[in-house]
Amino acid sequence: MVCYIEKKAFSYPITQYIIDKFSPEIVPITHYKDIFNRSHQNFNRQKNQNTFILAVKDDVSFYKGSKFCNSRGFENFYYSTQILGCLYNCEYCYIGGMYPCGYPVIFVNEDDFLNEAERLKNAYIPISYETDLLAFEGIYPFHKKWIDLARKRPDLLIESRTKSANVDKLPDNPPPNLLLGFSLSPIEINKFEKKAPPLEKRIKALKLAMKKGYNIEIAIDPIIKTDNFKEIYKNFIEYLKNEIDLSKINIEIGAFRMNKDFLKRLRKIHLSEITWYPYEIKDKEARYKDEKEIIEYVKGLT
């Protein structure tokens, strides 16, 4: 493992935890952007390099949730971005189109993120935004303090969405306002989700999460309109129904959509049937022409 570490980040417990646990090769840096924002980086190669940037986020503030996303009835809807970038490399992920660098940035001043969350009242706070936070749980137990906060503050709904199978690393008996969302896709789509666990492992993790007492949800988002997609999603939903009682679980469903500029950049990173699909561009967004029908079809299967 290689860690670029901001000089001011050395004194934080997460940094010391990672250094003690992994004995990485350390490269001290002044500011994470000196590495992260360089031009002409090879995103895919960096994704395979087990390299991280540890940094301190100045003036932590959350992003207001987009009006295109489900706010779950909360007026206060804010994202926490404690990590920028992901361990996985899904070909449909906007992160590839947004960031110039494949190395994840871990902000080590976690208490500043928790304090910012504590300032909010009656709020919905996704904590796995621009990352898959649970995928990093093997590096540091990021969820522990969020679960403690959820327990202390029932007016907050804290959501972590994941493709990871790291549920065994989470504590038992969390409060119900800690929502764990499992992002599931058919096995035929897993090939586009590079480095992420396959469907079978995610289902196993989901079952374990239920056993541990987690309030869970399933996300079938994005649906990918690949060849034979109707048959693929029909078999997928049948498989899910055989594995889990879907009647007790909320399922969020959406089809691929992306800001057109991110898509343009993503096409340079992934030469893929997803990125090069002839989407309809409207209001700067790329979407399937028949997005509505695609979503209705999959909803009808559940």
Ligand code: SF4
């Ligand atoms: S797991 Fe989520 S955040 Fe990570 S690359 Fe895939 S879509 Fe993006």
